[in-house]
Amino acid sequence: MARKFFVGGNWKCNGTTEEVKKIVTILNEAEVPPEDVVEVVVSPPYVFLPMVKSLLRSDFHVAAQNSWVRKGGAFTGEVSAEMLVNLSIPWVILGHSERRSLLNESNEVSNVTL
Secondary structure, three states, X not given: OOOOEXXXXXXXXXXXXXXXXXXXXXHHHOOOOOOOXXXXXXXXXXXXHHHHHHHOOOOEEEEEOXXXXXXXXXXXXXXXXXXXXHOOOOEEOOOOHHHHHHHXXXXXXXXXXX
């Protein structure tokens, strides 16, 4: 079986609506091998997830940049995995080095999130 490549793009906390639309247009026009050769996943900021999901070509995927460890509740600013599923976002970046260094997230927090 041939090796499948993975290309991921974390947009971090960047972009305006217009900038994100331009990036999606560029991605949509890109010449990329078929999905059985390369899997492309982009991770825009939360506020752009629905827009990117609706505009991005169907052979590319959308990921969230993080997910809250619990189902829901009084956790201002957090986004639960259940919310991401409701948006049809099956991918999420967990345990990112920036969350570890800036927000002191540990392996235990990442493991609970899984």
